[in-house]
Amino acid sequence: MDGCSRNGEISPKLLHLIPQGRRNWFHDDNTSVYNTEEKKLELKLGPPGEDEDEDGASITRHIKKEPKDKSILSLAGNHFSPSSTTNKTTSQKRTAPGPVVGWPPVRSFRKNLANGSSSKLGNESSSNGGLLKNQKCEDDNGRGKPMEPKRQQGGMFVKINMYGVPIGRKVDLNAHNSYEQLSFTVDKLFRGLLAAQRESSSSGEEEKPITGLLDGNGEYTLTYEDNEGDKMLVGDVPWHMFASSVKRLRVIKSSEISSALTYGNGKQEKMRS
Amino acid sequence: ALAAREKKKEEEEEMNYFPDEVIEHVFDFVTSHKDRNAISLVCKSWFKIERYSRQRVFIGNCYAVNPVRLLRRFPCLKSLTLKGKPHFADFNLVPHEWGGFVQPWIEALARSRVGLEELRLKRMVVTDESLELLSRSFSSFKSLVLVSCEGFTTDGLASIAANCRHLRDLDLQENEIDDHRGQWLSCFPDTCTTLVTLNFACLEGETNLVALERLVARSPNLKSLKLNRAVPLDALARLMACAPQIVDLGVGSYENDPDSESYLKLEAAIKKCTSLRSLSGFLEAAPHCLSAFHPICHNLTSLNLSYAAEINGSHLIKLIQHCKKLQRLWILDSIGDKGLVVVASTCKELQELRVFPSDLLGVGNTAVTEEGLVAISAGCPKLHSILYFCQQMTNAALITVAKNCPNFVRFRLCILEPNKPDHLTSQPLDEGFGAIVQACKNLRRLSLSGLLTDQIFLYIGMFATELEMLSIAFAGDTDKGMLYVLNGCKKMRKLEIRDSPFGDTALLADVNKYETMRSLWMSSCEVTLGGCKRLAQKAPWLNVEIIDENDNNRMEQNGHEESQKVDKLYLYRTVVGTRTDAPPFVSIL
Numbered sequence: 001m002d003g004c005s006r007n008g009e010i011s012p013k014l015l016h017l018i019p020q021g022r023r024n025w026f027h028d029d030n031t032s033v034y035n036t037e038e039k040k041l042e043l044k045l046g047p048p049g050e051d052e053d054e055d056g057a058s059i060t061r062h063i064k065k066e067p068k069d070k071s072i073l074s075l076a077g078n079h080f081s082p083s084s085t086t087n088k089t090t091s092q093k094r095t096a097p098g099p100v101v102g103w104p105p106v107r108s109f110r111k112n113l114a115n116g117s118s119s120k121l122g123n124e125s126s127s128n129g130g131l132l133k134n135q136k137c138e139d140d141n142g143r144g145k146p147m148e149p150k151r152q153q154g155g156m157f158v159k160i161n162m163y164g165v166p167i168g169r170k171v172d173l174n175a176h177n178s179y180e181q182l183s184f185t186v187d188k189l190f191r192g193l194l195a196a197q198r199e200s201s202s203s204g205e206e207e208k209p210i211t212g213l214l215d216g217n218g219e220y221t222l223t224y225e226d227n228e229g230d231k232m233l234v235g236d237v238p239w240h241m242f243a244s245s246v247k248r249l250r251v252i253k254s255s256e257i258s259s260a261l262t263y264g265n266g267k268q269e270k271m272r273s
Numbered sequence: 274a275l276a277a278r279e280k281k282k283e284e285e286e287e288m289n290y291f292p293d294e295v296i297e298h299v300f301d302f303v304t305s306h307k308d309r310n311a312i313s314l315v316c317k318s319w320f321k322i323e324r325y326s327r328q329r330v331f332i333g334n335c336y337a338v339n340p341v342r343l344l345r346r347f348p349c350l351k352s353l354t355l356k357g358k359p360h361f362a363d364f365n366l367v368p369h370e371w372g373g374f375v376q377p378w379i380e381a382l383a384r385s386r387v388g389l390e391e392l393r394l395k396r397m398v399v400t401d402e403s404l405e406l407l408s409r410s411f412s413s414f415k416s417l418v419l420v421s422c423e424g425f426t427t428d429g430l431a432s433i434a435a436n437c438r439h440l441r442d443l444d445l446q447e448n449e450i451d452d453h454r455g456q457w458l459s460c461f462p463d464t465c466t467t468l469v470t471l472n473f474a475c476l477e478g479e480t481n482l483v484a485l486e487r488l489v490a491r492s493p494n495l496k497s498l499k500l501n502r503a504v505p506l507d508a509l510a511r512l513m514a515c516a517p518q519i520v521d522l523g524v525g526s527y528e529n530d531p532d533s534e535s536y537l538k539l540e541a542a543i544k545k546c547t548s549l550r551s552l553s554g555f556l557e558a559a560p561h562c563l564s565a566f567h568p569i570c571h572n573l574t575s576l577n578l579s580y581a582a583e584i585n586g587s588h589l590i591k592l593i594q595h596c597k598k599l600q601r602l603w604i605l606d607s608i609g610d611k612g613l614v615v616v617a618s619t620c621k622e623l624q625e626l627r628v629f630p631s632d633l634l635g636v637g638n639t640a641v642t643e644e645g646l647v648a649i650s651a652g653c654p655k656l657h658s659i660l661y662f663c664q665q666m667t668n669a670a671l672i673t674v675a676k677n678c679p680n681f682v683r684f685r686l687c688i689l690e691p692n693k694p695d696h697l698t699s700q701p702l703d704e705g706f707g708a709i710v711q712a713c714k715n716l717r718r719l720s721l722s723g724l725l726t727d728q729i730f731l732y733i734g735m736f737a738t739e740l741e742m743l744s745i746a747f748a749g750d751t752d753k754g755m756l757y758v759l760n761g762c763k764k765m766r767k768l769e770i771r772d773s774p775f776g777d778t779a780l781l782a783d784v785n786k787y788e789t790m791r792s793l794w795m796s797s798c799e800v801t802l803g804g805c806k807r808l809a810q811k812a813p814w815l816n817v818e819i820i821d822e823n824d825n826n827r828m829e830q831n832g833h834e835e836s837q838k839v840d841k842l843y844l845y846r847t848v849v850g851t852r853t854d855a856p857p858f859v860s861i862l
Binding site: 105168193 | 454475503630687691
């Protein structure tokens with residue numbers, strides 16, 4: 001190979017099965033290539049460009065061969081395959097970009113922003129919801145947040161806010177099968193936060209469970225916005241229908257139901273412009 | 274011999290045409306670290322005068338030197354800046370426990386009773402213990418700036434708040450802080466009225482709003498206030514109302530739908546903030562609230578909307594159209610090429626632009642492309658710094674950008690897909706980046722991406738004479754690439770390389786080069802353990818660190834083969850030898 005192979009692995013699938021420490025045997029195949037490469041590269045330390053004339057041809061050769069070599073190279077390791085605009089016979093095509101550790105070079109909290117994840121207080125299921133991370137690196141040095149290598153297809157996160165609580169949360173609808181489960185989750189997510197907000201105004205540390213979200217009997221009621229921007233009460237349609245159309249959840253005061261649902265719809269129109 | 278010595282003494286005295294105090298006074302006007310380092314090298318007498326008068330010290334790599342030597346040379350130190358982990362730690366390439374602990378520094382400074390007033394740390398591990406010790410040891414301590422640090426909690430902040438009587442700045446930028454629920458703000462005593470900067474935007478937990486409002490109300494000098502996401506709209510309105518002198522504001526969150534009364538109050542408060550020049554935050558903002566800020570936009574010189582994932586392009590554009598004096602803009606790529614065209618026609622004073630990716634799943638949304646970049650370069654004549662994340666690029670566009678903007682000092686382009694070629698011609702982007710380095714004679718920092726061969730490095734070696742920091746990822750073909758850079762860039766200080774086929778030949782070609790640099794990082798390249806060992810032997814003044822998270826037994830003991838590729842190599846010059854705080858997975862050769 002003209003360019004040195006990056007990691008020497010054969011295919012990404014094998015890569016994942018073989019732990020880093022045991023990959024030595026790959027390198028035996030490469031040592032002979034490597035030595036020839038080293039001999040070719042006996043360079044003087046002159047100013048750059050001195051070797052131009054001799055190697056001019058080989059540089060062009062490198063460039064021309066580039067796409068094909070790159071395609072072989074990209075099979076190895078954690079790279080993306082090159083985009084489908086260049087013709088690759090041997091490259092593996094992937095429909096979505098695969099994960100590369102530490103790429104793109106953005107800080108963790110920006111990745112979370114981009115995937116729509118809100119605070120580090122945690123989501124209902126602790127999944128990053130976006131890029132898969134290389135388990136080896138992220139689990140050991142995840143920056144403060146445990147990120148399990150969970151596939152994004154598995155999680156469907158919607159934002160949920162509650163009246164009187166400044167911090168929003170997220171709920172993974174795919175982890176729920178019924179309205180009851182959802183109601184239970186809402187209680188779990190907000191009970192503590194709500195109590196904390198009340199602490200500042202009144203003394204006492206009671207954490208009241210949040211109940212009656214679905215039947216209008218509780219102090220709070222669960223509502224949602226669907227994919228058309230309309231605001232609805234949760235619980236009217238079969239679960240799977242709800243889950244496929246819900247975009248966002250909101251816990252409102254039961255006393256505000258009528259105004260929230262009518263006023264809300266108009267405002268939603270404006271916000272969506 | 275005597276005559277020679279006398280002559281030398283005469284010469285020295287000639288150097289000091291003025292008495293020491295006068296020279297010291299002149300030195301007071303020399304403030305940049307580079308310049309001060311330079312004057313200290315002129316002669317012994319100047320070295321001595323300089324070191325006793327030096328108040329601000331910058332240490333770019335905390336392992337290059339140690340506290341003892343620092344204090345020996347600069348006993349009158351008042352301000353210290355320390356940087357710890359290498360830059361790629363920002364992208365999770367450096368394990369948590371690698372190092373960069375500030376504790377030994379604070380301990381030493383405390384013991385020496387130096388009159389420390391300011392401490393600025395970047396990528397260091399800070400503990401509550403360190404913060405407590407800091408807060409108790411320096412009676413004149415005024416300013417704490419922590420950037421990308423970790424390891425502490427709000428309890429540490431409480432110590433700072435409680436014990437630093439003259440605290441002026443508490444500036445927490447993008448740190449990982451364990452939030453123990455917001456009582457640290459109440460630890461500022463009622464007598465504390467000296468705050469100028471209060472930035473806690475990176476705290477994730479709830480905030481004691483009452484304590485915060487009281488603190489802001491009794492801080493007449495407060496110029497910079499950056500709130501975290503737990504500060505709702507009505508609290509923001511109240512805060513702005515008691516701090517109309519604010520210059521730099523970080524808005525928390527508008528997650529609550531504001532009732533109209535809160536919004537009106539906010540509008541009224543904003544109108545009074547005539548000194549406001551810099552706006553940031555909007556962590557979760559309802560777009561319609563942005564319009565409350567329109568009245569002060571014409572004064573803004575700095576705008577950071579890069580956390581505002583909720584705001585779509587059109588609202589961003591509406592805001593930016595009012596910002597004619599903007600010099601610095603950080604934004605998400607949801608603004609789109611169209612939005613960048615608006616920026617180009619509105620913000621004629623723009624000097625720095627950063628466009629961050631908003632959709633990292635990457636499929637589909639081509640939010641910004643080479644067109645946006647070209648538009649900016651054409652419309653903003655003062656642009657000198659850019660960080661641009663995009664889905665695609667062409668050589669032609671980069672060549673145009675280079676022609677339009679030969680003044681770049683920092684040029685960082687990140688094409689999201691590694692190895693992606695020019696999307697029109699399928700060629701590598703060597704020519705495009707080459708045009709940039711050729712035209713931009715003052716280029717000090719460069720980050721490359723896309724499909725690149727050795728050719729770009731030839732160009733960099735030839736043209737980038739002022740280049741100090743270079744970031745390389747998935748680029749190059751052979752060791753020649755790296756050699757071009759090492760040979761050609763005389764001012765190189767920080768070189769960081771990942772996933773590129775550079776190996777031992779390049780690494781070992783010119784060992785002395787690394788003495789002129791701060792550090793070199795190479796991960797997933799072709800360097801071998803044997804090569805690194807040879808380097809360490811040849812250059813005892815370097816710390817050659819091999820980082821391998823899967824190997825807790827230190828490589829030498831396991832008898833690893835010399836030809837094994839090194840996963841992560843980090844080397845740096847140092848005058849204090851091997852560090853003693855390295856974790857088991859770091860081998861220092």
